[in-house]
Amino acid sequence: MSTASFGAQSVVDALVESGVTTFFANPGTSEIHLVSAIDRNPNARAVLCLFEGVATGAADGYARATGRPAAVLLHLGPGLANGLANLHNARKARSPMVVVVGEHASNHLAYDTPLKSDLDALAGYAAKAVFHMQPGDDLAAISRNAAALAVTAPCGPVIIVANADVMWSLPGGKPRGLAQPAHRNVDTPDLPPQQALDFLRGERSAVLLGGDALCAEGISLADSLAQATGSALLVETFNGRHERGEGIPHVDRLPYFREAALDKLASVDRLLLVGSRAPVAFFGSVEGSSVLTRPDAQLLATAETQSPLAMLRRMVALLSKIPAPRLEERKELEAPVGPLTPKAIWAVVNRLMPEGAIVSDESGVTSVGADEAMRGARRHAWLNLTGGSIGQGLPAGSGAAVGAPDAQVLVFHGDGGAMYTVQALWTQARERSKVVNVIFRNDRYAILDYEVKRHGLGVLGEKGASMFSLADPSLDWVSMAQAMGVKASSVATAEEFAAAFEEALATEGPVLIEARVGSGKRSR
Amino acid sequence: MSTASFGAQSVVDALVESGVTTFFANPGTSEIHLVSAIDRNPNARAVLCLFEGVATGAADGYARATGRPAAVLLHLGPGLANGLANLHNARKARSPMVVVVGEHASNHLAYDTPLKSDLDALAGYAAKAVFHMQPGDDLAAISRNAAALAVTAPCGPVIIVANADVMWSLPGGKPRGLAQPAHRNVDTPDLPPQQALDFLRGERSAVLLGGDALCAEGISLADSLAQATGSALLVETFNGRHERGEGIPHVDRLPYFREAALDKLASVDRLLLVGSRAPVAFFGSVEGSSVLTRPDAQLLATAETQSPLAMLRRMVALLSKIPAPRLEERKELEAPVGPLTPKAIWAVVNRLMPEGAIVSDESGVTSVGADEAMRGARRHAWLNLTGGSIGQGLPAGSGAAVGAPDAQVLVFHGDGGAMYTVQALWTQARERSKVVNVIFRNDRYAILDYEVKRHGLGVLGEKGASMFSLADPSLDWVSMAQAMGVKASSVATAEEFAAAFEEALATEGPVLIEARVGSGKRSR
Numbered sequence A, B: 001m002s003t004a005s006f007g008a009q010s011v012v013d014a015l016v017e018s019g020v021t022t023f024f025a026n027p028g029t030s031e032i033h034l035v036s037a038i039d040r041n042p043n044a045r046a047v048l049c050l051f052e053g054v055a056t057g058a059a060d061g062y063a064r065a066t067g068r069p070a071a072v073l074l075h076l077g078p079g080l081a082n083g084l085a086n087l088h089n090a091r092k093a094r095s096p097m098v099v100v101v102g103e104h105a106s107n108h109l110a111y112d113t114p115l116k117s118d119l120d121a122l123a124g125y126a127a128k129a130v131f132h133m134q135p136g137d138d139l140a141a142i143s144r145n146a147a148a149l150a151v152t153a154p155c156g157p158v159i160i161v162a163n164a165d166v167m168w169s170l171p172g173g174k175p176r177g178l179a180q181p182a183h184r185n186v187d188t189p190d191l192p193p194q195q196a197l198d199f200l201r202g203e204r205s206a207v208l209l210g211g212d213a214l215c216a217e218g219i220s221l222a223d224s225l226a227q228a229t230g231s232a233l234l235v236e237t238f239n240g241r242h243e244r245g246e247g248i249p250h251v252d253r254l255p256y257f258r259e260a261a262l263d264k265l266a267s268v269d270r271l272l273l274v275g276s277r278a279p280v281a282f283f284g285s286v287e288g289s290s291v292l293t294r295p296d297a298q299l300l301a302t303a304e305t306q307s308p309l310a311m312l313r314r315m316v317a318l319l320s321k322i323p324a325p326r327l328e329e330r331k332e333l334e335a336p337v338g339p340l341t342p343k344a345i346w347a348v349v350n351r352l353m354p355e356g357a358i359v360s361d362e363s364g365v366t367s368v369g370a371d372e373a374m375r376g377a378r379r380h381a382w383l384n385l386t387g388g389s390i391g392q393g394l395p396a397g398s399g400a401a402v403g404a405p406d407a408q409v410l411v412f413h414g415d416g417g418a419m420y421t422v423q424a425l426w427t428q429a430r431e432r433s434k435v436v437n438v439i440f441r442n443d444r445y446a447i448l449d450y451e452v453k454r455h456g457l458g459v460l461g462e463k464g465a466s467m468f469s470l471a472d473p474s475l476d477w478v479s480m481a482q483a484m485g486v487k488a489s490s491v492a493t494a495e496e497f498a499a500a501f502e503e504a505l506a507t508e509g510p511v512l513i514e515a516r517v518g519s520g521k522r523s524r
C-alpha cells in the first residue's frame, strides 16, 4: 500500500490540516490503519496513553489549556466505554475534541464475535455529535466537518466512527458526511446585549459567569459591568477553566453544598446567566427542590451558541462610563509551619506557584480555603472537575502539559480520585511533562463521610466505614509514581511540603508529592 | 431512620436472601443509603474496589469461580461507564451478576447538573436486562427477580437502576417490577438430543463446546460422544471457564488466527454447537469472509436457553454403549533452564501449579504453548478473556479469590493489558487473597506488531512504533505492586521464575512476579 492510498490516511491528514495535530491514543487491531496513517503524517503527534480514560481526559486538558481540540484514538466499543467517564467531564466543560473510534468492518458486524458491541449506544452518551463513514464517502470532508463542529459553540467532543473496511479502502468523493451529524443542536437566537444590561439594572441583580467568560478579559469586563449596574458577581461552582490571581478581579464561586448555595442566592431577584447553567444542587435531597435560586427569582440566559466573552464585550460597549475593574494585587501569604493542614498547603501554593501556572484541581475535601488563598497568588488558570466523575485531574493535567509545554502544570488530587486514572503518570513521564502532582493522602473517600452525616444515616459500622477506607493497606504513592517513571517524595508537615514543592518546581519532567494530610483514621 | 425503614434496605436484604451476598463496590453520594443498608445487613459482604472496572471484572471472576452471582455497586452513569468494559467481557462469558447503579432522585433528573447523564443509554450496552424502580414498587420482589434472571440461561449481568429517592423512601408493595425487564430474550425451543446425535453420526462431523459444557463432567461426556459417533471435538477459542489437566480429556481450542482456524475447520462438514457460538474470525479482514466454517458446512446449535451440560448428559444417555472418556494423565515437564521463554514459563507452571487452581489468563503473545503444557498439568480451571476488552485478568482473578478462598488463584497477564485495571492489586491486598499474579513484561503491545505485519502495512516508523511501546519509561512492576500492598519480585531467567513461583505459592496473601520476557526492543 502506498502513502495516502487508504481511507485512514484521509481522515488523519484532514484532521491535521484542520489543526487537530495531537492524537492521544490507545489503539488496537481495528485501528491499525489509523496508526499507520499517523505514522506517515509528519505533522501528526502521537501520545500513547495506557488506559482510555487517560486519553479522553488528556484531550480535555489539552483543550482547556490551549482552546484547541486534540484527537483521541480508541479501540471499538470497549475502548470507548473506558473513555466515557472523562468524555462526560469534557462534555460538561464544553471542551472540543475529535474522538476517532475504530469499529469492525461493516460486513463483520453481522456476527456475534467477542468484540462485537453496540458502539452507537455509547457514542451518543457524551458526544455532541457522532459521524459515521460509509465506503465511498469523502472522508476528508467528514473529518474537517467534525473538527469544525467540535469548536462551534457550544464546543464539545465529537465522535467519528471509523469502520475498519472504510479505513483500509480507498476513500471516495461522496459528500454525505457534510450533512447532518447524528446529534445536532437546535439554533437559538442570541440574547441581545441591551436586554441583558437593562435586566441587570434592576434591583438585587447578579451575574453568574461560566464558559469562556472566565478568562482574565471576561472577568474584568464582568467586574466593570457589575459595578456599573450595582450587580453581584459569581462564577459557577465547577468550571472548565477559570483565570485567577494577580491582575484579575476576584469572583466568588457558587458554593458546592446546597445549604450554602441557597444562602448565597437568597438575596438575588434577577440572575443573568452568561455562559453558565441555571444554579441547581449537585445532588437531589430529601429536603426538597434542587433549584438553588428563590422560586420568585427571574433568570435570563445567553444562548448556548453565543460566546459569553463576546457578549460581555458587547454589553460593556453599551456603557456610557466604564468603571475600572478591581484587579487583585499579589498578596503573599506567610510561610506556614507545623501540621499539613489544607490551610498550610494552599499558603505554600500561594507563595510558590509561578506566574501562568495551569492547575488541574480534584482536591476533594482538602480544597477548603483554596479559593481564598489563590486570590492573591500569581496569575494562573484553574481547571475544575466539571462532570463530577472523579479521575479527571491527572489525565487533564497530563494533556494540559502536552498542549502548553511552557506552562507549569500543577495537579492537586485526592488519593481516592487519583486511583481511577493513575496510568496518566506514565504518559507524563513518557512526554517529560512539566507537571507537579500533589496527592492528598488521607487514606479515605473523606467526602463520603460527610454525606453519611448529611443524610442523617448515623454512624456507619466497621463494614460500612470500610467502604470508604483506603487505609488497609495504605497506598504508597512514592512507589506508585516511581513504578511509572515519575520522581516522587512524601511529606507530612508544612515545612516539608514547602521544601518538596519548591524542589519539584525546579525539577525537569514530572514530579509527584505525596502529602500525608490525614492519619488514615476515620473522620467522625 | 430505623433499620429496614428505607428502600435501599429492601434491595440489599432481598439480594442477600437470594444468595447474592458479596458486593463489589465503588459507591458515591447517590448510593449512600445502599452503603448504609449493606452495613446493617450482617450477611452482606463489602469488597471495596478503587475503580469500577475492577468491581465488574471481580464480579465476573467470582461468578466463574463459583457459578453464583455477586453484586456490584456503582455510582451513576459515570460509574457504570467505567464498569462497562468488563461488563462486556462478563456478558460474553455469560457470567451472572447483579449490578446496582445509583441514579439521581427522580425529580433531580430534570436539571442539567454535573453528574446528570443518559444512564439508560449505557445500561443496555452490556446487560442482559435492566430493572427500573419507582416509588411505591415492591423493591424486594424486583431485586429477587433480578437475581433470578441473572442465573437463568443464558446467564449474564442484570442491572438495577436505583434512584436515590426510591432508595431513601419507604418501599411499597406494587409488584410492577415482576413484569418484563427492559431487555428480554425470546424463548427458543430446546434442540432435541436425538436430532443432535443423528447429526453427529453423519460423515466428517465435529462438536464445538462452550459454556458450562467445559467442566470436567461435560468434557468427559463430550469425549465419549465423540468416540461413539466418530466426531472431532473442539472448544471455543475464548471461554469463560475451561476445566483441564489431569483426569479430564484434552480438547483443542479453535485457534485464534483466522488462517489457522480455517485450516482446522476445513475438514468439517457437520458442526454441532453445544453452548458455543458459530465460529467466526475475531476481526474482519481484507481477505474476505468472517465465517470460519466452509460455506457448504452444516451447523446445528443448542438453544441459548438450554444448558449445554444437561444436553450432553441427555445425548450420552441415548448411546447403547458408552466409550470410556480418554482422561489425561499427569505429565510433568522437565525443569527449564536459561532464558525466560514462553515455553520455560509454561513448563514451570506445569510443574508447580497445585490441584484445583483457578487461572485467570490474559497472557497475550506469551500464551504460545500454554495449552499444550497445561494438558498434563494438575487439574485446574482456566478463565479466558471472553470479550476481547483487555484489563479483565487482574480483576477476574481478584474476584475469583473472593469467591473461592480455598483455591490457589493464578493470574497470567501481559503488561499492557494489566495496566487498564491495575487497581485490582489493592483489592487483593485488602482481602489477603490467595493470588499469584505473573506479569509478562515485554514493554510492548506485542500483538499489535503482528497485526501491522498481517495487514501488510510494512514497517512502522519510530512514531508509529512508539504507539505500541511501553519502554519509555519501562514500568516497574515491583514498585507498582508494593504501592498497593502486594509483595513482589522480578525475574529474568527460567530458574529465577521457578524459584519465585514456588515461593509465591507458599506465601500468605497476594504476590506479584514481574517476568521479564522481552528486551523491550521492538519485534520485527
Ligand SMILES: Cc1ncc(C[n+]2csc(CCOP(=O)(O)OP(=O)(O)O)c2C)c(N)n1
Pocket (backbone or CB within 6 Å): A085, A363, A364, A365, A366, A388, A389, A390, A391, A413, A414, A415, A416, A417, A418, A442, A444, A445, A446, A447, A448, B026, B027, B028, B029, B075, B078, B079, B082
Ligand atoms: C467515577 C466516579 N466514581 C465514584 C464517584 C463517587 N465519589 C465521589 S467523591 C469520592 C471519593 C473521593 O475521594 P478522594 O479523591 O480521596 O477525596 P476526599 O473525599 O478524600 O477528599 C467518590 C468515590 C464519583 N464521583 N465518580
Ligand SMILES: Cc1ncc(C[n+]2csc(CCOP(=O)(O)OP(=O)(O)O)c2C)c(N)n1
Pocket (backbone or CB within 6 Å): A026, A027, A028, A029, A075, A078, A079, A082, B085, B363, B364, B365, B366, B388, B389, B390, B391, B413, B414, B415, B416, B417, B418, B442, B444, B445, B446, B447, B448
Ligand atoms: C479495552 C481495550 N483497549 C485496547 C485494546 C487493543 N489491544 C488489544 S491487545 C493490546 C495490547 C496488549 O498488550 P499486552 O497485554 O502487553 O500483551 P502482548 O500483546 O504484549 O502480549 C491492545 C492495546 C483492547 N483489546 N481492549
